Amino acid sequence: MKSIPSLVAAGAALAVLVAVPAAAQQQLRLAHYASTSSTTHAAAEHFKEEVEQRTDGEITVSIHPAHELGDDPSQVRGVRLGTIDMAVIGNPFFTAVIPELNALDLPFLFESPEHAYRVLDGEIGETIHGWFQEEGMQVLGNWEIGFRNITNSERPIVEPSDLEGLAIRTTPNPAHIKAFETWGANPTPMSFNEVYLALETGAVDGQENPVVLIHAVRFHEVQEHMSLTRHAYTAAYLVMNRAKFDGLTEEQRQILLEAGQNAGQFERDLVAERESKSLEAMKAEGLQVEENPNREAFMAAAKDVTRAAYVEEHGSELLDRIDAAR
Template sequence: MITTFKPLKTLLAASVGALTLSLSCITHADWKLTFAHAHPVEDSQHLAAEHFAAQVKERTQGEVTVRIFPNGQLGDDAGMIAGVRGGSIDIELSGNPYFSGLVGELNVLDLPFLFEDAAQAYRVLDGEVGQDLLGFMGAKGIKGLAFWEIGFRNLTNSRHAVNSADDIKGLKLRTTPNPAHIAAFKTLGANPVPMPFAELFTALETGTVDGQENPVTLIRSANLDAVQKYLSLTAHAYTAAPLIMNKAKFDSLPAEYQLVVVEAAREAAQYQRNLNSERMATDLEYLKAQGMQVVAQPDRESMRAAVEASVRAGFVEKYGSELLDAVESAK
């Protein structure tokens, strides 16, 4: 019995060791994370994604690595969000409007003229309200990591300068699929056309739409000056960009690596905000140099008066006033 027991014990130990090694390899393979977004590599979103990936790799001593797929390589925004929920994509970044059909409460952030400046937006996004909004995603199989940003949206078009609300009437404008954005432009007399960002340049080039609305930094990085003549600094809405992760994949990471991912996501948010702030003036001058005609001080009050009350009323009717009140008080 003794002579047969030792080999068996040795065999079992070897098997357990091999299994442990095998599981370790599988786990490490799972820590090679994919990160998808729709913006060009010149944009601050991609630069912040690179910063995030570098921080995660450094702080985990290379145990967790992040491979970035920019420029819609893994699909449009809706498809990438679906990929995160389904597990084919680990991490993804899209503008807040693309989550409006998934977590309706997030619509509050897209209400026109909600924030007067970036500082107000950051206090809300980084505070209790923002954390609650990210938490709502858990029920959808998503871990909300942090709020990055698209920024304050400004109006461009190829037909005429926009100085006031009246100048928006009749324009065919690409918008996000967010109900607040669509309702606002319909109220202003425009014809809003929701479409993925990846399709925007071609739609402007072919005249499918007259114009669009995005931050100055993205207008430059996406080369929209090549297909748009007029830029009006309307700053009519601020757009956050939730950085999300497949919840099951996040939960599979060791606790200390979960903390690294969240902290790196929040730090990269600040990194991106700083980039956008630094680039704003130089990007605007660049667009002017390319021939864009810029209306620096449009009549924003005429636009606010036309859309603010009605669009907010629509949100309150659907979701109640508590969340909007919390945002207002946090400002």
């Protein structure tokens, strides 16, 4: 007959054996801001599929779109605290935590998508990812929102003066707010999930976002005009709670990083593929599109002013590195 201590030891060993599969099984919640018809949701599904296949189901991912788990600032807090495992959030909403990131939202900073990708995917991007780690977040992939354009319900926008007096929803990013103030508008920061109703009720006259996103969330239904200003590029990041990430095996961490990067490239390709189709579809539904606004005038009015404000607070090192990547 086994002694009491040996029985206890055997039971403990059995408990460990039983616990191993349970500990290896991980269900991760992934939150994002956009609708299920968006490129972001398509990329999230791409990420989910790759992770679940490559981990043989040890890691499963549940996707929570359209601010289901809270607005963007809430999702940033949730990821940092660990109440949300992962989220896809636009760069402007991280600037409250990492103010240096305001640089990426400066008007006319990036001359092309390729310029933005060289910055985000290269050594500068590695520096930025380090800032996220210091704030309790692991970047799994550089995703995309894209180049922003202005819509409104009042009039065509060709020159900056056409924005005079219009209430335009912006992100809370200081660079976005400063630019629209410089152009004579009344910038009105608000959460993305509040924008459609604000446009529909006339609480704001317009907003600014990329073509594909505007179409996906149906903003054109409550706007009359779009102007293709492409005045700023917005990156998005797939981020994960750092402690949660560090608690995975090395192999699992590598899979998440590779799947996050692959999904980011998938979204970039999808944005490029959908842009012209989205534009034509919105025109067919009655949206009046100004395809050749005076971008030089918009640039002249806002680029130097917003850049100087950033340099005064954060210095020019990051901007110099971004310029060198042109």
